[in-house]
Amino acid sequence: MTATRDLGTAGPPGRALTAVAEFGRLVALGLDVLVGLFRRPFQVRELIGQFWFVASVSILPAALVSIPFGAVITLQLGSLTSQIGAGSVNGAASVLAVIQQASPIVTTLVVAGAGGSAICADLGSRTIREEIDAMRVLGVSPVQRLVVPRVLASMLVAALLNGMVSVVGVCGGYFFNVIVQGGTPGAFLASFSALAQLSDLWVGEIKAVLFGFLAGLVAAYRGLNPRGGPKGVGDVVNQSVVITFLLLFLVNLVISVIYLRVVPAKGA
Template sequence: MTFSVSPLGDRLFTRRAYGGLVSLGDLFAIGLEALRRTWDVRTWFWEFVDQCAFLARVTTLPVIMVALPLGATVALQIGDLAGQLGAQSATGGAVIVGLVREVAPMAAALIIAGAGGSAMTSDMGARRIRDELAAMEVMAVNPVHRLVTPRMWAASLVSTMLASLVIVSGAVGGFVFNVLLQGVTPGAYFDGALGLLRVSDLVVTLLKAWLFGMISALVACHAGMNCAQSPIGVGRAVNRSTVVAFMLVFAFNYVITTIYFLAFPPEV
């Protein structure tokens, strides 16, 4: 039995693949253009401050509400398994190491992309509908430098701060379940983490959070600046930017984690 692809389906696949590559190239170009004038801080500093305040306001509480039960759930599951193996005191180390290495940057990036990135896409899309972006170009003001650059740096800074908040909140949630409910001593809970963590783990985590926040903001701005000029186009751009940001964050996290573990193999 042989299978064949119809010419129409082949052309549709080719068109979509070509459109995806063009969109990825445009995204990369906007990112480089936004970074090119980073040194001219006085042109975007106050917009940067406003975006930092906005992102911190809309993401701080959701991150805490996500990290607390997440740390508690991980501690509960690992604590039960470790108790059966007679190593319940290692639960704290497993929880905190997992938070530092993987959970913190991913949770911060996803909250930035979901809560802050959707607002950025809506804002940029509304500016496109009202022809504000075109008006800025007519006045010799580069919209990428004035609007995208501060949002990228604000998202990267807030994402880095949120990663630290995720670690603290998750550790508190794990502490409550592991120490107060499962009977592990506080010293054993934190001693296991200090024995497994390295300074390079924290450095890579903060680097990933910084990079993921910048990627989320860049995707959001690109989707809003290139959406269809209608309210429906803005709504679709918001959905598309969130999905694309999630996919890029997961892909970059896999690559960075793989390179890091090859360079610094985990020690037991």
């Protein structure tokens, strides 16, 4: 199963069929990538290079973005909990919101926007230069050689950055709650330790890994299917970022609903 070029069809029914076909080819490429993760030879050098590149372009933006995210969540929750007389749980509410929701989303937005767009542009330029077709003629799988290391690098970077973003976001939330809103440090920490559990951290990491997979997969798929020369490469880069964001929020909703229904809250 390999990704092929888009099929243009006029009219709303044709566009709907094209969208379904695109989704099917994306799923097919995803299955190829999952199989390629366990197939030898594995491109270790390519993986290390891509990992370093994605991490280098993502780590600073992720750290900078996580501070205002944590601050906004803490300030908003602190204001609401104070109004209803539940300020003692502000620490747990803000920390859980950062770990479960904000951190994996922020991480993947940065990975997709910085690393994913570069991956898409690289593969797109290779495709229009017919390097991908040349690899197929020589019997080399572009998925195994190029796509698998890039998708795996996105997953690893997302998992590691998610931990960093969680720590920075929680520390930023703590600072703004204690310094700006006049909260009590002991109450902030006590409410967090009383209501948070280890599974909250795990679900954030699982989200980050899955979102990183989606970011790398969509970027690779669009990069392998550009249309219209160099302008088409620019178009698919924009498309890959938008599609990743849409899938990100949809999958996040599904995982959050399943987690909240399956895993009981601490003390429940």
